[in-house]
Amino acid sequence: MKYDICIVGSGAGASPVAYTLAKAGAKVLILEKGPWLTEKEFFKDELAISLRDAYNPSLNDEQHVIEEQYETESGESFWQGEPTSESGWSFWNGNVVGGSSNFMSGYFHRLKPIDFRLKTEFGEIPGANVEDWPITYQDLEPYYARVERVVGVSGKVVKHPHQEPRSSDFPYPPLAEHAVSTWIDQAAKIIGYHSIPVPRAVLSRPDMGRNSCEYSGYCSSYGCSTGAKGSGRAALLNHAVATGNLTIIPNAKVYHLASNASGDISAVHYYNQFGHKKTVNASLYVVACQAIETSRLLLASKSKQYPNGLANNNGQVGKNLVFSAGGTGRGDFIYEELSETKQAELKQVGPFINRALQDWYQIDDKEFDGVNKQGKAKGGTIDFLFYQNPIARANGTERDSNGELIWGEQLQTALHKEFTSYKTLRFEVFNDWLPTDDCFVSLDENITDKWGDPVAKVRIGSHEHDLLVGEYLAKKGEKLLEQMGAKNISISVSSYPPTNLMAGGCRFGVDPKTSVLDKNCRSHEVSNLYVTDGSFMPTGGSVPYTFTIYANAFRVADHIVKHWQQNLVS
Incomplete structure (x- = not known):
């Protein structure tokens, strides 16, 4: 069967396209490398998440090679790669229908207008390839609002210095909040910070055939057993399949996109669940298998027309990969130092903290010593959270202060202290x-x-400016923890990338010489190819990416509908 649209991948970048096109009447095919799991298969299994990485491939079967920079004793630097099967450092984020959106925390902050024009606002930064986006916040705002309605985002708009323009309030009321949220609010007010509620892609009330959140305390990294979390599968693909216009083939690993003499894609080649080679055809093709794997697939799809990989005659595929910079901080609240009421509040399990700070989304501080030495820079977001998973909390207690393994009564004492003396x-x-x-x-x-x-x-090289901004923000978070009365406070900023937040590699732009895609995420070189995952982003912004990937995919889907309809007429 020949389809109208063939989509490789099924996550946040793919599901809005499948949903929109299926609703419009197009025959859509999704090829997903992982299995098709539903709420019935998503248990709160801590061992499966913490120790077995149950929803990703074995690194002995599928892996990456990660290149890091090292220095010799003489000060010379060099890059060296290591397979992740040896390091155990997985860059997979959820190989199932719906992709990593099944396992996200669902922090759905929008980008802000300034994120679309970093080069214009802050100028060039030596050693960085910063470019303005070819679209504006105003172009994307209606699609942020659509995601909030269709995927389901719960929240409350609170005015603060960097509140982005909005056309509407959130369609779902805020989720139940942990008592510690008010501690954060009170401390922030005292020191002049603006604590804001975090919008979450989790339903606070049943709707759209999905249940509301049950506040199990297990959200990040876990599949949602109620359907409350706005994964691409639960929120969009289920409805698209119900139209009769979407076919999903799970366990289908695409390995090559064939192109014809005119330079367009002519077929998709994949392995089915039995390892047999299969071929499918469509009129239009969408690649959305997360940034690294999208670049890998295009680079592997070589042909006479594209000797360096599909859509890569300009050599830009795979370039300008971005992750999310930043860091972490922590502080302990000692039970014996708190009243019984405060202890009870702290021990509450289930509701979300849902608090963030964005006072320094734009830094304007003479004490900030950034690369440009101007005291001004793009800043970021600070989000607060608890680690609810006991296995994750216990991890680390098995060693003493010298790093030696402990066991028996010593281990028992360490575990008892971890779970009963502080949070x-x-x-x-x-x-x-x-x-x-x-x-x-x-x-x-x-x-x-x-x-x-x-x-x-x-290759995972970072820019020194990222660390300077991350440290500046982490110290602001540290000050709030101090005001709250936390003890054993520490902060950490690292140049190592968080592997669950990746974008770039096929950036969109106006100039075909320096970008892979046009402003509608259509390939400059291949007329029937679109890329709709986070690969399109020329810069990442200072919030988690999933919300923006969803919104942009809906925007691009509207353009693909027009493209498909034009093909029907012609």
């Missing part, structure tokens, strides 16, 4: 990971996956 409040910092020439995707010539195809080689 740790944490925060995460999100700020821009500037695109550079030292962060990109290529193909490894020596390492292959279980099908014999070259794996992606990922």
Whole structure:
């Protein structure tokens, strides 16, 4: 069967396209490398999440090669790659229908107008490839609002210094909040911070055939057993399948996109669940299998027309990969130092903290010593959270202060102290990971996956400016923890990327020489190819990416509908 649209991937970048096109009457096919799991398969299994990485491939079957920079004793630097099968450092985020959106925390902050024009606002930064977006916040705002309605976002608008323009309030009321949320609010007010509620892609009341949140306390990294979390599968693909116009083939690993003499895609080649080679055809093609794997697939799809990979005659595929810069902080609240009421509030399990700070989304501080030495820079977001997973909390108690393994009564005492004497409040910092020439995707010539195809080689160089901004923000979070009375406070900023937040590699732009896609995420070189996952982003912003990926995919889907309809007429 020939389809109107063939989509590779099924996550946040793919599901809005499938949903929109299926609703419009197009025959849509999704090829997803992972299995098709539903709420029935999503248990709150801590071992499966913490120790077994149950929803991702075995690194012996599928892996990446990660290149890091090292220095010799003489001060010379060099890059060296290591397969993740050896390091155990997984860059997979959820190989199932719905992709990593099944396992997100669902922090749905919008980007702000300034995120679309970093180069204009702050100028060039030496060593960084910063570009303005070819669209504006106003272009994307209606689609943010659509995601809030269709995917389901719960929240409350509170005015603060960096509140972005909105056309409407959130369609669902805020989720139940943890008592510690009010502690944060009170401390923030005292020191002049603006504590704001965090919008979450989790239903606070039943709707659209989905249940509301049951406040199990297990959300981040876990599949949602109620359907409350706005995964691409629960919120969009289920409805698209119900139209009769969407076909999903799970366990289908796409390995090559064939192109014809005119340079367009002519077929998709994939392995089915039995390892047999299959081929499908469509009129239009969408690639949305997360940033690294999207670049890998295009680079692997070589042909006479594209000797360096599909849509890569300009050499830009895989370039300007970005993650999310930032850091973390933590502080302990000692039970014996608190009243019985405060202890009871702290021990509450289930409701979300849902608090963030964005007072420094734009830094204007003479004490900030950034790369440009102006005291001004793009800042970021601080989100607060608890680690509810006991296995994760216990991890680390098995060693003493010297790093030696402990057991028996000593281990028992350490575990008892961990769970009965204090609770740790944490925060995460999100700020821009500037695109550079030292962060990109290529193909490894020596390492292959279980099908014999070259794996992606990922260089993870960062920019020093990212660390300066991250440290500045982390110190602001540290000050709030101090005001709250936390003890054992520590902060950490790292140049290592969080592997669940990746974008770039196929950035969109006006100039075909420096970008892979046009402003509608259509390939400059391949007229029937669109890329709709986070690969399109030229800069990442200072919030988690999923909300923006959803919104942009809905925007692009509207353009694909017009493209498909034009093909019908012609």
